[in-house]
Amino acid sequence: MNQTGYTKEVMKHFQKPHNYGRLKKYNGLGKVGNIVCGDVLWLYLNVENKNGKEVIKDVSYETYGCVAAISTSSAISDLAKGKTIENALKINKEQVIKVLGDLPPIKIHCSLLAIDALSEAIYDYLSMGKKPVPGDLREKHQKIERAKQVIEERYKKWTEKEKQK
Numbered sequence: 001m002n003q004t005g006y007t008k009e010v011m012k013h014f015q016k017p018h019n020y021g022r023l024k025k026y027n028g029l030g031k032v033g034n035i036v037c038g039d040v041l042w043l044y045l046n047v048e049n050k051n052g053k054e055v056i057k058d059v060s061y062e063t064y065g066c067v068a069a070i071s072t073s074s075a076i077s078d079l080a081k082g083k084t085i086e087n088a089l090k091i092n093k094e095q096v097i098k099v100l101g102d103l104p105p106i107k108i109h110c111s112l113l114a115i116d117a118l119s120e121a122i123y124d125y126l127s128m129g130k131k132p133v134p135g136d137l138r139e140k141h142q143k144i145e146r147a148k149q150v151i152e153e154r155y156k157k158w159t160e161k162e163k164q165k
């Protein structure tokens, strides 16, 4: 761990994030915001049906956030690539932290942003394709939507205040 409180692995992912950007071809998009800090992450998926299994062929993201948000996005993209959507939904913060060595406790919430974006992109893929969405994924989606509304409301108030200056 260096003086920033981040491990070498975190800094490597932050300085050279893997799979960064927007996919040219995608069929799942997850847009999430962090209610604590207002950071935003968009995650793109290209899912293909291989022998009856839906597999994440490609994944990328655009993250407007802190060092932890960017490095966890990078780690999640590595973890999700090549997995079936069922297995990608099982990726948790402990796995992400393991890839990164560690995260300062105050930054653990940042790792949830990329995990939520991945579930949202899978939700988007399933619902756009009119495929069945598991109940727990639907519940998670509704919770994320409510948080997004709070952020949008907060941002609206801020822009209105700025206009009055």
Ligand code: FES
Binding pocket: 034, 037, 038, 039, 065, 066, 067, 068, 069, 107, 109, 110, 113
């Ligand atoms: S401080 Fe916003 S995601 Fe880390």
